[in-house]
Amino acid sequence: MNQNHRQFNLSRRNSLKIVTGAIGTGILAACTGADLGAPEPTISRNDLTPDAALQKLMDGNQRFADKKRLNPNQDLVRLTEVAESQKPFAAILGCADSRFPSEIIFDQGLGDLFVCRVAGNVATPEEIGSLEFGTLVLGAKxxxxxxxxxxxxxxxTVKGAQVPGQIGSLLDAIKPAVESSKNQAGDKLENASKANVVLQANRLKASPVISKLIEDNKLKVVGGYYDLDTGRVSILSES
Ligand SMILES: [Zn+2]
Structure with a gap:
């Protein structure tokens, strides 16, 4: 093991200790396969840079849109490889809409992506907590x-619809984006959807855990917009 690997492992263990101390080793291990006492995972360490991780995702989306999917990491060998631990290289906060499952549109497989989906891709405390975990502990770049x-x-939200149950909580989280984009020229829904991506990305970046990772060049938070007609994701914002 070289010096870099040793430092990386030590810092990962320290991160794990902090988290496991807070929420309990048993729960953590059951949910994620991450366990302080477990042997080193057999899969390779995720040592991509944030830029390289983003490029890997976008390359996968290009394959998908060009109808050249490779369907990587979807066989039984990979299933076995990641059964005990995970090192996803990227995390997604996406809408729950049935028309864009992340692994398909980014052409990835088992253990590659840490995915949080919720209608309107809103950064609620639960989503932020999940993504803090996916980045700080699991290492998504x-x-x-x-x-x-x-x-x-x-x-x-744009229509100001009256909605039943808890649906209103989603609309409340989107409203500031509708407000901020209402005077823009062009399509109201598209403008609001793009403003919402930037709003939710900014909420995520307000997390001290996330912002520290960005500051240390260990993480990038990016806004993207998926075109249902072409299958392409375009980048809206980067940090
Ligand atoms: Zn949606």
Missing amino acids: VVVVVGHKRCGAVSA
Whole structure:
């Protein structure tokens, strides 16, 4: 083991200790496969830079949009390889919309992506906590907040729809984006959807855990917009 590997392992263990101390080793291990006492994982360490992780994602999206999917890491060998531990290279905060499952549109496989999906891709405390975990503990190097064309949650917010149950909480989280984009020229829904991506990415970056990782050049948070017609993700913002 070289010096860099040793330092990386030590810092990872320290991160794990902090988290396990807070929420309990048993729960952590059960949820994630991360366990302080477990042997080193057999899969290779995720040592991509944030830029390289973003490039890997975007290359996968290009393959998808060009109908040249490789369907990587989806066989039984990979299933076995990641059964005991995970080192996803990227994390996604995406809308729950059924038309853009992350592993398909980014052409990735088992153990590659740490995915949080919620209608309107809103950064609630639970989503932020999940992504703090996916980056600080599991080591994802890039988080992409992905909004999309014809998003129902954003559309309902733009229309000021009266909605039942808890749906209103989603619309409340999107409203500031609708407000900030309402005077822009062009398509209201598309403008609001893009503004919402930037708003939620900024909420995520307000997390002290996330901002420290960005400051240390260990993480990038990126806003993306998925076109349902072409299958392409375009980058809206980067940090
Ligand atoms: Zn949506």
